[in-house]
Amino acid sequence: MPIVQHRKPSLLSYPMWLGTRTVLRPTLSLWPLNRPGMAGLFLIDRAIAVGPKPKGVVREPMMLADRRVELIMPSGPSRRDPETAILYLHGGAFVVCGLGSHRSIASRLARSCELPVFSLEYRQLPSAGVGTSVADAVAAYRELLTERGYRRVVVAGDSAGGFLAGKVIEAAALAGLPRPTAFVGISPLLDLDVGLNPDRSSRSDAYIPQKKMAELETKFDRGPVPFTGVRRIVEVADEDFPPTVIVTAEGEMLEADAIELVEILDGFEVNAAVHSYAWQVHAFPVLTTRHPETVRAIELIADFTAEAIREAKNADKRKDKRAG
Template structure:
């Protein structure tokens, strides 16, 4: 089954869903999308950056393709594949969040997968459009598989970062770069037109207002790097997709596209699975730490990644033997 439904929510799920629906959704609906309103959102990441630091990992500041990156690695002994890494692209509707807000999820993925995670601070609105965000994500991937020498790179992202991960898959195929080893999507945005798509609704979503997405969509075309290629990740050729695992909240606005992608990939033989959790909120593994559903989502994701790496490594070994 490519779609796995988890319909026994923990007790903590109900107050979390109701709280975000009652408090966060109205705040997002009213937040102004003028220049001062969007520029002020950077404070969210700055505030979260000074919070408690995740344990069990070490962090290092660096750059990839000229963009700031936080490299997070497990601090203890590891059996990790030294030629494998995760490229993480944070969410936030291309306008908010960054390294600080997503340090926790990047750290948990690093520990669970026993891999280095490169978390990228790509350029965002209001100064930069989605084309520029895509260029930063693709540039980081290009450097990892090029001069950094990683043979097996997993691309991961939540919400808007999921769209950027999909564009990395598209760019890798177009540029003849090594295909990503796996794609991790956490409530991924897969269609830039979701805010204006008449087949989509946010009525059951805990906090994403479709009206605000509609307003944001008008700003996505800002430069300086022009947007190129598909605006819908599912339109990327099926054969270009690596093994794919997606985590969603049941009923959230972005879930139909995620389920549709997994089903279409499964039909053509790509290893793909979606885990849908009831009574959760959009991108819940990013927002919570000890929440049972978050722990389970990280666990199933890590198991999927481990399997994808084993299969990719076996394929690389066979290729090296033939070349020798």
């Protein structure tokens, strides 16, 4: 079944949901989206960056397609595949967060998947619009394939980063590049105009206010790189779309688009699934570490990714055999 429901929340889930609902949601609803208000959000990433460093990984700052990235690799012995990598694209509504805020989730994916993870610091608001964010993500993906020696790249992202991952899939098809080996979405934004969609609601969402998303959307088309292509990722769903696994919080505003995408992919017989967790908050695997639902979500992502990589390797072997 493409929709898997996890209906038995841990006890920690209830206070986490209620806390974000009563504190974070009102804060986001009132936060000013003028230039000073958006610019000040960078302090969140800086504050998290000075926290405890993830264990079991080694980190290396570097440049990828002229943008800062953090290369995170599992430390110690592993069965690392030198031809496969993960490109991670952080969330934050294209206006907040960065390498520091998403170091934990990138590290956990590196450990669980036993793969190098390139966590990208793409340009975002208030200095750059979504078209520029997309251009940075696509350039990083292209460089991993054409200059860094990777034959297979998994694209992963949470929230706004999920939208960028979908745009990488679109851009790869248009440019004749190999499509990603898999798409991993954690509460991914799949509709750039979700704040204006009358069929969507944030009534049951723990902390995303739909009205604030609608206000933010007026700034998405800011340059310097113009936005092109689809604004809803379901419009590029076809039989060549990569294997897809999505983790959502049950009832969150973005879940309906994730379900729609996976149901379309299932119709094309693409390996795709949504795992919906009750009493969780938007992008919960990014926000928590030892939370039982987070642990299980990371495990299922790792298992799904491993399966997609095995299938891609087998396809590559068949292709190489025919070419030989």
